[in-house]
Amino acid sequence: MTKETGKAFDTRLFKRLLAHTKPYRLTFYGVALAAILLSGFAVLGPYILQKIVDDAIITPNGEKLLQLSLLMLGALLAQVVCQLLFDYYANWLGESVIQDVRVNLFKHMLGFRMKYFDNSSLGVLVTRSVSDMQRIGEIFSQGFFMIVADLLKMLAAAIMMVYLNWKLSLIVFALLPIIIYATRLFQKAMKVAFIEVRAQVANLNSFVQERVTGMKIVQLFTREKIESDNFREINEKHQNAWLTTVWYNSIFFPIAEIVTSVAVGLVVWYGGLQNVANITVDISGTIFAFILYIEILFRPLRQIADKFNTLQMGMVAANRVFKILDTDSNIQDVGTIEKDNVNGNIEFSDVRFSYVDGEEVLHGISFDVKAGETIAIVGATGAGKSTIINLLNRFYEIDSGVILVDGVDIKDFKLASLRAQIAVVLQDVFLFADTIANNISLKDPAITLESIEHAAKQIGVHEFISSLPGGYGYNVKERGTMLSSGQRQLIAFLRAYVSNPSILVLDEATSSVDTYSEQLIQRATDKITEGRTSIVIAHRLHTVKKADKILVMDAGKIVETGTHKELLKKNGYYSKLYEAQFLAEEVV
Structure with a gap:
């Protein structure tokens, strides 16, 4: 060089x-x-x-x-x-x-x-x-x-x-x-x-x-x-x-x-x-x-x-x-498997990962999600919840262990094929300086305006979008500054919905929205998670009560696993988190 x-x-x-x-x-x-x-x-x-x-x-x-x-x-x-x-x-x-x-x-x-x-x-x-x-x-x-x-x-x-x-x-x-x-x-x-x-x-x-x-x-x-x-x-x-x-x-x-x-x-x-x-x-x-x-x-x-x-x-x-x-910082896309859809079985086996060498963030994480299940991952900030999603999408490479989708190592999938199966709604929504329709479809020719409107009506946001000047042609400007945080979240959710994913990930998707928007998202969540593997990362624990399984994380480890009722009976880490949050909401 x-x-x-x-x-x-x-x-x-x-x-x-x-x-x-x-x-x-x-x-x-x-x-x-x-x-x-x-x-x-x-x-x-x-x-x-x-x-x-x-x-x-x-x-x-x-x-x-x-x-x-x-x-x-x-x-x-x-x-x-x-x-x-x-x-x-x-x-x-x-x-x-x-x-x-x-x-x-x-x-x-x-x-x-x-x-x-x-x-x-x-x-x-x-x-x-x-x-x-x-x-x-x-x-x-x-x-x-x-x-x-x-x-x-x-x-x-x-x-x-x-x-x-x-x-x-x-x-x-x-x-x-x-x-x-x-x-x-x-x-x-x-x-x-x-x-x-x-x-x-x-x-x-x-x-x-x-x-x-x-x-x-x-x-x-x-x-x-x-x-x-x-x-x-x-x-x-x-x-x-x-x-x-x-x-x-x-x-x-x-x-x-x-x-x-x-x-x-x-x-x-x-x-x-x-x-x-x-x-x-x-x-x-x-x-x-x-x-x-x-x-x-x-x-x-x-x-x-x-x-x-x-x-x-x-x-x-x-x-x-x-x-x-000349920078060799690309994810090695050497996989050969390409699928139009997957069943959605996910398995993390003794996965270890560090953003900085020598500073491990995940310490031997192991869990599995069956096809069609909804699991929730909860824990304090910095526990490693979002890191799991980043690794599932191969935004980062793991240090050791293996991540499987339908029994296949995710490294064996073509990268585009793997990511096409997963739709993610993040807490910090990014919108391009473009129309609402283009922000939802990301200019995918397979996603028509008619399909966007149909999906919007199903999850109850068509009325909100139609009320904007130009409707689906409304330009949200850079980073979506013309919309509220709740409205941006709804657009991001609709973006994930129309992609028809096999695996749905909601990463703190309701943490920055108002009650009305949260109700809309909850309604859409119930609909879109039917028959799909879903991973919900949440800080507000009352949003994960219906999950088939809850993983409780602390300092890069899974400390508890079970349903909402099972975890409350254990009177452990989850129970303390829930009580602390419940009391805080009562005070408010």
Whole structure:
């Protein structure tokens, strides 16, 4: 994996980027050809000018002047056409490459374990997927091909200068090492500076993303001034990172301008002396041509430094994106079993799991659920209830033990097939900025609007949805902010209901809803759990009285098992939980 150092150019990383241009080889070669033609036409103009001055002006020749002028016009028009084609298709190629890389990156992230997202900043991932991608595109649109075109122009200009007058060429070439050395130092310094810039951009994006998302907490706890001060500090680091690049530019470009001006002055001075002293034939046209060739020779060096900045920023961005693409955090989807539905027999056998190595969360959990049964899992916060659901869906891999569905290890199922059998309603409902219908169907073409409305009527939420502006076409905005928590919960429940799962999981699904919404959900629960294996994770114990079996968890272990009545008779952990909750509700 490429390290982020001050190395001016990383060949291995660049080769990896070039591999993404293979589907667009014709365009790639076309842009390369345009760059070659562009350099040819660029150096043709000054040569024609030299001929005009020497052969048509100093020695007056009107007919030749017209011919050479038309030839120069043709060369300029050809240069314009080549420049247009070069600019358009270089940018087209860059956009096509970043489209492919972005799709690959997003597809790769879709398969990551939840552990990766637990340990990653949302703002950083957004930066990698959006702004870093644009930097990669600029490698082709404004970096690599521009540099190649400039180098070709410089080579062609140098050849023409030697051809016209080797003595004047030596004067110009003597100054080249100065600007080349300055450019080299500039490139190395800018590479380090741009690494810092990208790091600060990611930090800034991450900070803003989190604070905007958690704005309610910021305001509730009156942290506006604190967060403002924190943002000022982060923004200052971002500013300083950019100012470092500005400082390097402020040093380099004046040096480049001075060297260019000195070269022009020396050529005019030496060429003029040759003419005055009559040492050589009149070289007035050659001096004119050299002034233009010096610009063609030196200006690309200045521009190459600027384009190299773009190239380096793109390389830094590519390095960060490839780090994510190289991350092996995917659930191993090597199963071969694919089923349209399962009976719903579930068995956990001596399952151990830890989110962090060495810090076990589940300590040898074992239980079984028969097809069609409804079991409840209760316990204090942090007991490991939701972890069981995460493992059943293979969001995380267990440390040891085995989880079976219909007697088959869940690792032997195709991941998509396994998850298609399980519908989960979470306490913290996530809705996309889309219509209610799309949030329910998740744009599954197999789930029609008619089936959604039919399901909504069955569980009693059709009236609520119909009362909203636009009904099922109502846009709930980002994270469903236009709906109450109870309404969001009902939408999530309907989402699970229409998927017709073999296994239903309700993870604290009624803990944040009002009494009326809870009654609707309870009604739907009774209907949807008929003939289905259901797992209900609940904090409010009165919601699990009807469960066929209740698992009581504490500190990652199952401490009691039985029905509601059986557990109350034991006068154990469950009984104490129930009494404490009952007394609390009585006080309220």
